[in-house]
Amino acid sequence: MTEIPDDHPRAQSLRTRHRIEEGVELGITSKQGLIAQGRGEAYDYLLGEETTPSADRAERAAAAQLLLADHPVLSVNGNVAALVPGEMVALAEATGADLEVNLFNRTDERMQAIADHLRDHGAEDVKGLAADGRIPGLDHERAKVDADGIGDADVVVVPLEDGDRAEALAEMGKTEIVIDLNPMSRSAQTAAIPIIDNIVRAIPNVTKHAEELRERGASRDELEAIVADFDREEALRAAEETIRQGELD
Numbered sequence: 001m002t003e004i005p006d007d008h009p010r011a012q013s014l015r016t017r018h019r020i021e022e023g024v025e026l027g028i029t030s031k032q033g034l035i036a037q038g039r040g041e042a043y044d045y046l047l048g049e050e051t052t053p054s055a056d057r058a059e060r061a062a063a064a065q066l067l068l069a070d071h072p073v074l075s076v077n078g079n080v081a082a083l084v085p086g087e088m089v090a091l092a093e094a095t096g097a098d099l100e101v102n103l104f105n106r107t108d109e110r111m112q113a114i115a116d117h118l119r120d121h122g123a124e125d126v127k128g129l130a131a132d133g134r135i136p137g138l139d140h141e142r143a144k145v146d147a148d149g150i151g152d153a154d155v156v157v158v159p160l161e162d163g164d165r166a167e168a169l170a171e172m173g174k175t176e177i178v179i180d181l182n183p184m185s186r187s188a189q190t191a192a193i194p195i196i197d198n199i200v201r202a203i204p205n206v207t208k209h210a211e212e213l214r215e216r217g218a219s220r221d222e223l224e225a226i227v228a229d230f231d232r233e234e235a236l237r238a239a240e241e242t243i244r245q246g247e248l249d
Ligand code: PTJ
Pocket: 029, 030, 032, 033, 034, 035, 036, 037, 038, 039, 040, 041, 043, 077, 078, 079, 083, 102, 103, 104, 105, 106, 159, 160, 161, 162, 163, 179, 180, 181, 182, 185, 197, 198, 199, 200
């Protein structure tokens, strides 16, 4: 690949693109993942390619919600595995969450390649391969979950998917944290905590908040207050307003 100089105005965006491209070459990311990335980039451009103060509040609320959970699970698809494998492992460690591979375009080869990729980045246990549970009301491959993973979770992080799984998980009584650059996506609209930010910035920032809350021994009451104070409607509205205004420097 052509070397991307640090002072290139689109350096971060080009590096992210390259990681997705590499994901396809490694058999981790689907070809549709390239299109999904392009869609995300367009929103990110209009959001100023930075974590807005509103997204940062959502990321802090997500950290508190994960620390409060009995059984948090982070769902990983082909785009997530290509973009933030090590960062997902770090978030799982910081919050005591499980990692579970869940794919729209599910094949045994991709499931295995993603699980191996996560292990290469330090994951000890990767769920999703047993697929001995089902999300009721879904008739596609995303319905397949591990009974002792997403099937048993009370809080699930659902990144980069615009679809019906978020609704179905909510109907199962699970609390959802969605990461999606499009505030109008169905997943973001359904989430208890919608994070409207690029996953490459969002995951490390949720981890940073979780570590900070844990290190200073934040009480359950404090964590519950952070979650209660979070306003999902306001988060969605603020992101949509920024995108529609499109005030680029
Ligand atoms: O790996 P698989 O088989 O499970 O397939 C994964 C994709 C992403 C291909 C599949 O879930 C899909 O087609 O997703 P959609 O419907 O294109 O939705 C992806 C959402 O993620 C869109 O709303 C994008 O705006 C958003 N998105 C894309 N890239 C990023 C992003 N959000 C945050 N950070 C990104 N880097």
